[in-house]
Structure formats: structure tokens, C-alpha cells
Amino acid sequence: MNLVTIAWKSIRQRALASFLTALSVALGVTLMVSVLVVHGIVDRIFSQNASGYHLVVGAKGSPLQLVLNTIYHLSSPVENIPYLYYKELKANPRVENAIPICMGDVTMEGNFRIIGTSPEFFEVDYHPDKKFRVRGHFLEDDFDAVIGSQVAKTNGWKIGSTFQPAHGVADDDHVHDEKFTVVGVLAPTGTPNDNGVYIHIDGFYQIAGHEKPADEAAAKAAAFEAAQQASGGAKKVVVEAAPKATVAPKKEQHDHAGHDHAHHHHELPDEQKEVTAILINAKHDTASIMLRATINEGPYAQAAIPFQEINWILNNVVGNVRTLLVIMTALILVVSGVGIFVSIYNSMADRRREIAVMRALGAQRTTVFAIIFLESILLCVGGGLFGVLLGHGMVVIAAPILEVRTGLLIDPWAFETLELVILPVLIALASLVGIVPGMTAYRTDVAKALHA
């Protein structure tokens, strides 16, 4: 019979006390694992998605809010910017892709965000070397919709399903008359795109109420043009004059097979159109830097670097919260360690005779020390391993909720490298708390204890 077996038998002899002390360690480790895993997932997903585009352009204000809203579908939408501005950026020679993003509506079922965009959105990698894959096809006609995998799963929508957008990101009673038809379902990407409903930007502008009032639009267009003229920096962005939009009836009618659109068919002049944001990929990194500087100097818009904004939030908010939580859970572990110490130390008085018997049978001082020490290690490590399983188990339970609420695709069994530290830390903790009871066993006066 080896020493581990002997230690294990002693633990089993005090089953309830042993279970409770191991459980306290397990709960501490559970918390730590949960914090690490969730933070790791958030970190990866934010970093992954943030690296898809060079710049996000939107109305002046908080760049962080712009990025969170446009890419992560979090936070409230920012102010809109003129469609003309989008057209100018698209024509800029430094720009590889300029993708318009229009927000403001949600689905009635599931409250998923509806994003009006151009078909180009799906041509650009959402992450380096990761392209969108779709069952069905991408946006072609005005009233086409492509939905994220989570939307399809939650709402039970498939190709051919139709829906009417509801106005406003917040709860709103107003439902638009226009009907959109699902023509494609995106393969899971593990990004907030899974929670998006993408409609054709031309269809978005045909939704009643999405046009800017004509007089307001005219005034804003004039102001925009004047601002462009006044701003030398902004002129650098504009390489060709914004084409004057004309109010003309749209030639196509949406009466093709499979579509039954109860909506008004009207073509908006560009002056009456707005976009919430523009996703930009520059032709090269230097162009991206210059473009950003120029846009930010202008009066109309700001350009935010997604990676930078997310890094800021990860370092200054998420990182600090994680550090705080890790410190708290580390303290819990220390308290658990003290619990183990108290449990083993208190049992020593009852076990003095047992230890003396072992010594009388020939066990050396170091042997009885090792047995008590091993008990501490087994309780700590056993509790810790249970805690790791429990921690990941909690993430398994929380993952679907987090996915629905944040659009983050979570792998509950994603292993954080920092988790590797837990085991050595637990062994060190167990060693620390096992020393004193071990020494008590070591110093046991055999003759006295045998005849006490």
C-alpha cells in the first residue's frame, strides 16, 4: 500500500469534512476558471472581429461607441452621416472597400438588429482570410435579406422566410409595411455577424420613414457642401465632386417570383439618404493612416480604428475587471487553503494515536509527515480539478445566454493558458497549508500517544 493510498483512506475516513474543504477549493477555482475563460473568449472575439477592417467612419462623437455599435452591435447607434460622404469615400483612391452600414430597425422576433448594407459587405473578409459562407445566396435584389446563423436558429427562419422590420433598436410598436425575404443564411462565424439581419441598402432606403425630410435634407446637403469647401483637409478626401442626386422613379418593380412586397417603391435622392457608418479597408496601411487623419480633420465625420478602440476597452476596462476578479478569486483560494489547514490541523488531535500506531509499526517521521502532506495536496488538487470542470461547466450553461445577449460565439471548453498556472499554485498552496499539520505528525511523541 503506497502513501497516496494511505492518505486517500484517511481523507475518506473524514468524508464530510474532506468533501467540504475540497468543495471550498473547487468553488474558488470555479470562479477563477470562469473569469479566465470568459475573459479569454471576449478577448479573442473582440480582437478577431476588430481586425477585419482598417477604419470605421461615422458621425463625430465617441469612437468607441462607433466601433461597438457598428461592429459588435452593442451600444446605441450614433448619429448618421450623409450618404454623399459615403460616395466620396468610396471614390477615394486610397480606399479599397467602403461599405455602408445603415441601422435603426430590428426584427420583431428576437429583437435582432437589421443592418442595411451593400452586397460588397459579404465580399470582404470578416477576419483576415475568413470569408463569409452562405447557404442560399448573398444580397442581390432590393428586398433580399441575409441572416446570421444565430438569427436563423433562434427565429427558426430559413430561405424564403419573410419578415417586416420594426422601427428602432429599443422596443417600439411601429412595424414597417415593407417585407423582406431571406435569401441566404450565413454559416456561423463566431462573431456578432451571427446575430445580424442584413438587408440590401437599396431596400433599406425604400422603407417608409427612412428618408430624410426633403427640406432638412436640402439644408444638410448645402451645409455639407459648404463644409467640404471650407475644409482643406476634407477636400483631400474628395477627389471628385459629389454627383447631384436626382429624384427619379425606380425602374424596377419588386414583383418577381417568391417576393410579395407590401411597400412603396420610391427612389430616394442621395441628399435624403444617410448612413450610420462606413466600414473602410484602405489599399495599404499608410493610406489608412492618412485617410484617418484627413477624415478626423474634417467637420463631418470621424474615423476610428476598431483594433485600437477594442484594445483600449480590453486594457482599461475588461482587463482591469479581470485583474480585480482574479485577485478576488485568488483570495477565495487562500481562504480555501486556510480551510484545509484548519480541517487537517483540527483532525490531528484525534489522529495522534493513529500516527503513533503507524510509527510503532515502523513508519518513519518523514513517512507520517508525507502522509499528512499528501492529504493536503490531494484535497487541494482534487478540489481544484473539480473546480476546473465546474468552471467550464458553468461556461457551458452561460454560453447560450451570452451568445444571445452579446452575439459572441463561445466555446465553453476553450482552455486558457493561464489555467495552467492553477495547478502549480494549488500545489504550492497545499504545500504551505500541509506543512504545519505535517510537522505535528512528524513531532508526535509515539510513546505518549500510544498510551494516552
Next chain:
Amino acid sequence: MSLRLKDVRKTYVEQDGTRLPILGITEFTLQTGEQVALVGESGGGKTTLLNVISGITVPDAGQVVIGNTDVTRLSEPARDRFRALKIGFIFQTFNLLPAFTALENVLLGMSFSGQKSDTKRAKDLLDRVGLSHRLQHRPATLSVGEQQRVAVARSLVNRPALLLADEPTASIDAQHQTKVLELIREACREHNCALLLVTHSPEVAGQFPRVERLKDFNHPQ
């Protein structure tokens, strides 16, 4: 393997500094395979004598020679190892470990001697003491007599040269006393193991060919 004590002295010092001489043995011997009953009054030093012989307690002076080894000259780890290999111990209160089954209690004796666990031998010994049907029972589920028989099996598992028994029948009823005593003596005969059995019972002592009174050869000063 014989036992020889020569000029052994042991004095305890009380907390208030009072000296309490407990052993003063000029000469005491036990031949290989010999069985001796040691009788004496409570507090007379019987248990201390057993502790000194087994190396649990170190005498202040003198020699304790078992076979060719003077136990008093060994380091503590060496004494522990010597005790594990050469000396069997039976206690008055059996001292079985409650977390272990009968079989495991017997195997425990082997674990500390550094020998490979010989489950077959442990089972054979338990069979020999009539407990082959109680191998997996823990001490709490065994009768007093059964516990003492497990203790006997445990004391013999390493084939000791010397068996020290401290009032092994004091806790069991008269009916079982004779059986247990016979069991111990028979086992020692089988293994050619010297037996030094401490008892305060004249009936128990009367069954031994040699009876020693501690006060006759122990003169603490």
C-alpha cells in the same frame, strides 16, 4: 534471534523538574523462540521496557541487543526500519486503524517495512486467525475478539524475530482470552519468534514456561 538488555537506565523528568527513574536493568535476556510472560504492577515500567526494546524510546544508558544489533546505537530512521522488519507489536487496545479494512490493516505493517505488499501472505495470516471471511470489514464492524486477531495477524506479517505484546488479552473476555493467547503463542512457535508478553493476569502468566517479575530485575535509581 535473541534479546539482551544490559545496564539499561531510563529516567523521566517531570515538568517541574522532578526526576522519575523508571528502568534500571542490569541484565535481561530472551533466547530465540523463547516465550516469556512479564508481570508487574501498574506504573512499574513494563510499557517503557517494551518501548525501549522496540526502539520507540531511547534509554539514557545501556545496550539493547536484538540478534547482533544494538538498537540503541542506531539512528532513529534505522531504528524505525529495524522495528518494522524485526519486531512485531500487539497492543492492549489493538490499535487498528479505523480507515482501513482488516486486510489493509495487516498490509499496512508491510508498507512501512519497505517490503512489497504481499496480499497473499496477509490473507493467509487472516485465514490462520479465522478471519478469511472478514477481510474487507473495517475495525468498527468487527467484534473485540476479531479485532485482536487482526492485530495478531498484523504483528506477524513481516515475519518478526521478536514479538512484543502489551497486555494483549486485557480488553477481551475470559472466553476469548485463552483462544487469543494460544493463537499468539502458536504463531510464535510456528515462526520461531521470541515472545515477550506483558500481563498483570496471573492466569495468563501461568500458561508460560517462563515468568519474570519486573521488580525482580528492574531496580531504577
